[in-house]
Amino acid sequence: MVAVDYFTKWIEAEPMATITAERVKRFIWKKIICRFGLPAKIVSDNDTQFASSATAKFCQDLHIRQSFTSVEHPQANGQAEAANRIILRGLRRRLEEVKGRWAEELPQVLWSYHTTPHSTTGETPFRLTYGSEAVIPVEIGEPSPKTTLFEPTANEDELRANLDLLQETREIAHIKEYAVKMRMARKYDRRVAYRDFQEGDLVLRKTTLGAEKNKLTPKWEGPFRIAEKTDRGAYRLEHLEGQRIPRTWNVSSLRSYKTQNGQPKKPIRGSKIEATRPKTDDPRDRSGVRRLKLQDPKRTAQETDPGSED
Incomplete structure (x- = not known):
């Protein structure tokens, strides 16, 4: 399990065979609260051990605020993802020597990271956390x-300064x-088209279940209605009947539901959804979208009522 402070970039990690809600609570208490105090906010993914009632x-x-990242969008918690890559990269360099005893090497990997200047802040996580640089073994x-x-006599004054x-x-x-974030944002904005949705x-939502195992699984499913936009730029969805869908979804996992002429479709009041499988001989169904047919109950009633012709 890995935790990282957003500003100092300090990483706390502990090897666990399985991560449960009890172990999450123990990790937060022992590794974070007892060492650094109460955090104002914890951002995590949507796994059950983090989203559990316990x-x-x-x-x-x-009084710690909880915030969850969007489903299937780990970039929303990029600091933790970057910390995972740093730890894995450091462990790989040592695995040949220690022959699989990676848990024993984890403290050394973290120590090396904490005493190395970070590319974005220009300072070591150790100094930003404790106020001074650590003496590392190589300096002996x-x-x-x-x-x-x-100077032992002036050491106290130096620490105070x-x-x-x-x-x-x-x-x-x-x-x-x-400044680094602004440069990265400008570079990102130049090559990515901005998308925004309104309530x-x-x-359509990107298909997540079974898409990797079955290549014929439709890549998109829906339509769904935008119910709410969160302060983190993610969206809450609901079925057309009004039933909310758990969790939030990033804009990269959504796309506008449009008609054949390219115009966005508007929701039909009181419409029902009928799922239909794509037909391979229909060119309109080659987009890989799991199509859902919208039916207006009033229009359907008129078409089936023989007296409507009069």
Whole structure:
């Protein structure tokens, strides 16, 4: 299990055979709260161990806000995904020597990361967390300013000065991080078309269940209605009958539900949904969309009533 602080980039990790709600609570208490204090907010994915009532009550009792990422969109929790890649990359380099004992090497991998300057802040996670740089083992055999210029009598004053400058150091790191994010955002916006939906719009949702196992599974399903847009840019969906769908969905997993002439379809009041399988001999069904036919109950009643011809 991995947790990362969004600003300092400090990573906490613990090897677990299986992650349960009880282990999640114990991890948060032991690795985060008892060492760094209560966090204001915890962002996690939608797995049951994080979204369980036990975890929710634990966070609620400690006044910790819970926020969940969109389904099938790990980029929404990019910091944790990046932390996972860093840990895996560090462990791979050591696996040949330790022969599979990766759990024993995890603390060394984290220590190496914590004492290395981060590309976005320009500072080490250790300094942004504790206010001064750590003396690493390599500095014992190889002289460095931290060891050669060390004065025991002036050490207390140096530490106090470091703590006084810590807030300024963090502000500079925040400015650097913001500048990096803005450059990345501009680069992303240049190559990605912006999409936005409003409440009431009809959309198709990317198929997630069975799509990887069966290549013939339709890539999109729906339509669904946009019920709400969250503050994180994700969307809550509902069936056309009004029943809400659990979890949120990122815009990358949605697309507008349009007619054959390319115009967005508008919802039909009181419409019913009838699922139909795509026909391979119909060119309109080659898009890989699981088509759902909308039926207006009033129009259907008129077509089936013999007296409607009069």
